[in-house]
Structures are given as C-alpha cells and as structure tokens.
Amino acid sequence: MIDVEGIDVSYGSIQVLWDLSFHVSEEDRVVSIVGPNGAGKSTLLRVMSGLHPVDSGTVTAWGADVATLDPSEVVERGFVHVSEERNLFGDMTVRENLEMGAYTRRDTLDETMQEVFELFPILEEREDQRAESMSGGQQQMLAIGRGLMARPKILALDEPSEGLAPQITNRVFEKIDEISEEVTVLLVEQHVHKALRLADRAYLLENGEFVTEDTGPALLESEHVKEAYL
Numbered sequence: 298m299i300d301v302e303g304i305d306v307s308y309g310s311i312q313v314l315w316d317l318s319f320h321v322s323e324e325d326r327v328v329s330i331v332g333p334n335g336a337g338k339s340t341l342l343r344v345m346s347g348l349h350p351v352d353s354g355t356v357t358a359w360g361a362d363v364a365t366l367d368p369s370e371v372v373e374r375g376f377v378h379v380s381e382e383r384n385l386f387g388d389m390t391v392r393e394n395l396e397m398g399a400y401t402r403r404d405t406l407d408e409t410m411q412e413v414f415e416l417f418p419i420l421e422e423r424e425d426q427r428a429e430s431m432s433g434g435q436q437q438m439l440a441i442g443r444g445l446m447a448r449p450k451i452l453a454l455d456e457p458s459e460g461l462a463p464q465i466t467n468r469v470f471e472k473i474d475e476i477s478e479e480v481t482v483l484l485v486e487q488h489v490h491k492a493l494r495l496a497d498r499a500y501l502l503e504n505g506e507f508v509t510e511d512t513g514p515a516l517l518e519s520e521h522v523k524e525a526y527l
C-alpha cells in the first residue's frame with residue numbers, strides 16, 4: 298500500500314502540490330486521478346515513485362518512507378509507474394524492452410512475458426521489431442506490458458491515452474479494465490469520462506489540491522465535473 302500524507306511539493310521556488318493526502322492499496326481495483334493540464338498529476342506519480350522529493354509530508358510504500366528508498370526499491374516493493382513519455386528504448390526490440398522491465402524480477406521473466414503476450418498478442422507477433430517502428434497504440438501497449446514485467450502490486454499509468462486516436466484509446470481502456478482484475482491500477486487521465494467510469498475511487502485534482510473525492514460514477518454525476526470536464 299502507498300500512503301501519501303500531507304505532502305507539499307515544489308519545483309524550485311514554485312509550489313505545485315499543496316498538503317495532499319491519499320492512499321492506494323492492493324484492495325483497490327482502479328483508483329483514478331483526473332484534472333486539467335498542469336494540475337500536478339504527473340508530479341504526484343513522480344513523488345510516489347521516489348523520483349522527486351517532497352518539501353514536507355511523507356509518502357510510504359508498504360511501510361517504508363519513499364524518501365529513504367532508491368526508485369528501484371519502490372519498484373521492487375510493488376509500485377510501478379508507466380510515465381507519460383513511455384520511455385521505451387526505441388532502437389531495441391519489443392522483446393528486449395519487455396526484458397528491461399523485468400530487471401527486478403529475473404526469476405519470473407519467462408512466465409511473466411507469456412502473461413503479457415496473452416494480454417497483448419500484438420507484442421508477441423512483433424517481438425523482434427524495433428520499438429520505434431511500432432504505432433502509437435502499440436507503443437503504449439508495450440509501455441504497459443513493460444510495466445507489468447516487474448510484477449507490480451500497483452500499476453500507475455500516466456495519461457495512457459495521450460496522443461492516441463479514439464478507437465485505439467478505447468482498446469487501451471479495455472486492456473486497463475482487464476489488467477485491473479489482477480493488479481491494482483492507479484490511473485491518471487485527462488480523459489475524464491473513461492477514467493471515472495472505471496474507477497471505484499476517484500479524485501479531482503485542481504491547482505495541486507484535491508477538490509473532490511468519491512466513487513468514479515458519483516464523480517461523473519457531480520455538477521462540478523459535468524460543467525468543467527464533460
């Protein structure tokens with residue numbers, strides 16, 4: 298479980314998260330964080346991954362203060378973050394990218410790769426192809442597949458629909474729904490409707506603060522969300 302307690306976060310002298318608290322545990326299926334551009338969603342994921350420090354407050358991952366952990370130790374504990382940029386190794390093959398994802402889990406690599414291929418058959422078909430030659434949707438599936446190779450308990454996906462055509466976005470969301478039967482998904486999205494429909498718990502982040510928390514369907518019905526985002 299990841300527990301975020303009263304964090305303030307800045308870039309230099311500019312504060313972007315204000316006294317934020319929330320938690321996500323393996324009991325959850327999908328937790329969504331939605332909000333406009335620049336609200337601080339990606340920053341929150343970076344902080345949870347140990348990639349950016351807090352000014353005050355704490356983030357604990359299964360009992361350990363993330364500030365004392367190396368980012369790879371956060372992954373080993375079970376929190377994997379697929380960033381908006383996807384960060385694939387473009388000149389490496391699909392298979393090699395998946396292998397890189399298993400750097401903390403060499404022992405289960407073959408077994409997990411088989412599971413990832415069952416979820417995304419296109420990755421098996423293209424396993425010897427260079428990642429950069431794949432379409433945007435395929436690259437997103439590869440990025441998610443690579444995240445799963447670390448066998449996370451909680452998989453955080455930052456804007457998985459970014460840059461994808463509507464039909465491909467729908468495919469990606471179907472896959473996220475499928476993944477959430479096995480692994481808790483923390484979903485950060487600007488596609489408010491899709492992200493809330495899937496969520497059993499959801500937060501609206503604006504200007505670095507949570508303005509509302511509820512079940513996904515209840516937030517979808519809230520006047521504020523309807524007026525501002527739908």
Ligand code: ATP
Pocket residue numbers: 308313332333334335336337338339340341487
């Ligand atoms: P987006 O969907 O556009 O990524 P977001 O909700 O994820 O939005 P963040 O990327 O976390 O928001 O950005 C929050 C604020 O922090 C924004 O004002 C942004 O300009 C600023 N910011 C983000 N990264 C940096 C950085 N590396 N240096 C300075 N400021 C940054």
